[in-house]
Amino acid sequence: MEIRADITLQAVLKSFSDVIIPAIDPGNQLAQEQAQLMWRLLTLLRDRLPMQYEYDRDELVRLLTLGRDLQDTDEAPALTGHLADCEALHRRAGAAPDELVAAIARLRAAISDRVEQLAGRDDDRSGPALRAVLRAARQQHLRERSWLLAQGWEVAPETVPAIDTLISFHNMDKASPGAVE
Amino acid sequence: MTTKDKPSAEWIDGLRRRYPVEREVDRVLVRKLHNRAGPAYDPQSLDTLKAGANALIAARHAGEFSIEDARWLTGGASKLQMAFTLCWRPAGGDKQRTAMVLRMEPAASVCETSRLREYQLLQIFEDVVPAPKPYWVDENGDYLPYPALIYGFVHGVTKPSRTTSNVSGLGTNLGPELRNRLAPHFIGQLARIHNHDIRDPRLSGFETPPKPETAALWALNWWQRVWEEDANQDVPLMRLASTWMRANLPASDRLSIIHGDYRTGNFLFDEDSAAITAWLDWELGHIGDRHEDIAWSMSPAFGHFDENGGEFLSCGLLPEAEFIARYEAASGLAIDRRTLHFYRVLSAYKAIVIVLGAGYRNARNGKSHQDVLLVWLMGLASTLFDELATLLDEVL
Numbered sequence: 001m002e003i004r005a006d007i008t009l010q011a012v013l014k015s016f017s018d019v020i021i022p023a024i025d026p027g028n029q030l031a032q033e034q035a036q037l038m039w040r041l042l043t044l045l046r047d048r049l050p051m052q053y054e055y056d057r058d059e060l061v062r063l064l065t066l067g068r069d070l071q072d073t074d075e076a077p078a079l080t081g082h083l084a085d086c087e088a089l090h091r092r093a094g095a096a097p098d099e100l101v102a103a104i105a106r107l108r109a110a111i112s113d114r115v116e117q118l119a120g121r122d123d124d125r126s127g128p129a130l131r132a133v134l135r136a137a138r139q140q141h142l143r144e145r146s147w148l149l150a151q152g153w154e155v156a157p158e159t160v161p162a163i164d165t166l167i168s169f170h171n172m173d174k175a176s177p178g179a180v181e
Numbered sequence: 182m183t184t185k186d187k188p189s190a191e192w193i194d195g196l197r198r199r200y201p202v203e204r205e206v207d208r209v210l211v212r213k214l215h216n217r218a219g220p221a222y223d224p225q226s227l228d229t230l231k232a233g234a235n236a237l238i239a240a241r242h243a244g245e246f247s248i249e250d251a252r253w254l255t256g257g258a259s260k261l262q263m264a265f266t267l268c269w270r271p272a273g274g275d276k277q278r279t280a281m282v283l284r285m286e287p288a289a290s291v292c293e294t295s296r297l298r299e300y301q302l303l304q305i306f307e308d309v310v311p312a313p314k315p316y317w318v319d320e321n322g323d324y325l326p327y328p329a330l331i332y333g334f335v336h337g338v339t340k341p342s343r344t345t346s347n348v349s350g351l352g353t354n355l356g357p358e359l360r361n362r363l364a365p366h367f368i369g370q371l372a373r374i375h376n377h378d379i380r381d382p383r384l385s386g387f388e389t390p391p392k393p394e395t396a397a398l399w400a401l402n403w404w405q406r407v408w409e410e411d412a413n414q415d416v417p418l419m420r421l422a423s424t425w426m427r428a429n430l431p432a433s434d435r436l437s438i439i440h441g442d443y444r445t446g447n448f449l450f451d452e453d454s455a456a457i458t459a460w461l462d463w464e465l466g467h468i469g470d471r472h473e474d475i476a477w478s479m480s481p482a483f484g485h486f487d488e489n490g491g492e493f494l495s496c497g498l499l500p501e502a503e504f505i506a507r508y509e510a511a512s513g514l515a516i517d518r519r520t521l522h523f524y525r526v527l528s529a530y531k532a533i534v535i536v537l538g539a540g541y542r543n544a545r546n547g548k549s550h551q552d553v554l555l556v557w558l559m560g561l562a563s564t565l566f567d568e569l570a571t572l573l574d575e576v577l
Contacts, residue, residue, distance in 0.1 A: 134577065155484075
């Protein structure tokens with residue numbers, strides 16, 4: 001199969017910049033702006049697509065690590081169940097990309113429920129757990145900032161590490177039960 | 182199709198019970214959900230908008246008129262805008278040509294708001310701060326394909342001609358000279374808005390928070406509800422933020438009219454005189470706590486570091502401490518640091534809800550005239566999450 005995303009996006013981008021954008025009415029601001037955004041989004045997609053699966057696997061590993069930090073079989077049985085399912089999926093070779101994304105969504109929801117439970121009470125256990133949530137959020141969102149660096153949102157872009165230094169398969173080793181970030 | 186893409190009556194009622202808000206806010210949020218499973222945005226031609234504007238004006242204005250020179254405007258992330266010239270004779274006036282703007286909702290908006298409220302705020306504030314003169318409102322889309330508003334066209338720019346910025350005026354760098362000249366207007370006009378009497382009888386579309394904590398509660402309910410209605414996936418940090426806010430609602434010492442999106446990029450100015458010629462985008466306005474506008478203006482998304490890389494300038498205008506001090510001096514209203522912190526958390530949360538929650542849902546369902554812009558703006562959430570985590574780190 002030769003009609004793959006890389007060559008398709010390359011051809012679409014070339015058509016866009018060589019033919020479509022120059023032909024747009026300069027007086028149509030809406031069309032001018034949207035054409036530029038389309039070109040930039042497709043460029044971002046072309047650059048990131050090869051890493052997307054690795055990115056999702058990396059996020060799942062990070063969520064498994066955080067989920068184990070927040071786990072309590074008695075208080076959060078739903079989270080415990082999702083952790084077991086997602087660990088099994090992660091260990092399974094050849095998990096399809098959409099299964100991976102769905103697992104991430106389930107684990108995000110279960111962890112969010114647990115966070116709400118912990119944040120709503122004032123005891124010795126909640127403080128460290130919530131700080132773990134903040135640490136995990138910073139790691140995750142640094143990856144997102146790096147992933148989207150080309151969009152130009154950062155006030156100090158030089159401080160954001162390259163995405164390939166933030167997601168790597170060595171993290172996958174940490175998916176085994178008991179591993180702690 | 183998910184629950185959120187085809188919401189049931191029970192699901193909608195559940196959200197309304199969990200997150201009570203003002204009646205008019207509730208009305209537009211429920212309308213959004215009722216329309217969600219309906220058709221995607223139907224592209225509108227200039228001729229269609231011209232015909233709709235014609236019908237609206239004919240219903241409201243007794244006298245001959247004609248619409249000329251209709252053209253698209255860009256700039257916002259949420260509404261369609263058409264500029265045109267109206268040839269008419271206002272009641273009691275001479276025949277004239279008036280430049281106007283038609284501002285219409287798409288099938289669903291990244292900020293689902295009330296055109297009636299926007300119209301009422303413009304009626305009030307056109308005499309208080311520079312703002313477009315409102316003419317007519319089609320609050321239910323009786324004349325146009327979707328609800329719309331017509332107001333006067335105002336000359337000016339949102340950023341210097343020789344500068345670059347991201348979309349919607351985000352990250353605009355005004356430059357040292359211009360920022361020094363614009364800052365007093367920016368501060369002084371915010372002070373005037375916040376000191377305006379909230380008992381103004383023209384505010385019929387608004388409700389006044391009955392208890393000191395209600396302003397914060399309504400604001401939180403509004404945005405948490407939109408997050409629940411629209412977000413694609415849970416984010417643990419968002420749940421942490423909403424739970425913390427709900428447990429730490431500040432009591433307001435005074436209520437003000439809040440613009441809701443007071444920032445660089447939302448005002449027009451004259452490059453030669455450095456005078457602000459109009460404040461735009463009043464759609465998020467409400468009666469609330471002044472700290473909400475201050476906190477929103479201080480969002481990192483709207484500012485940048487100065488040329489030396491030393492100080493962060495809120496809205497690209499002033500360092501934070503100076504911004505607060507000058508606001509206090511101009512308004513005579515004190516800024517409470519704990520209350521401000523709450524509203525900074527809320528501002529980061531609200532901005533994420535808009536760009537990542539509502540932006541995702543509307544683009545997914547093809548509901549707007551610029552879905553590609555909404556997808557682009559989703560990327561802004563990555564820096565907003567960083568701000569939210571930093572703010573929560575200071576209080577947990």
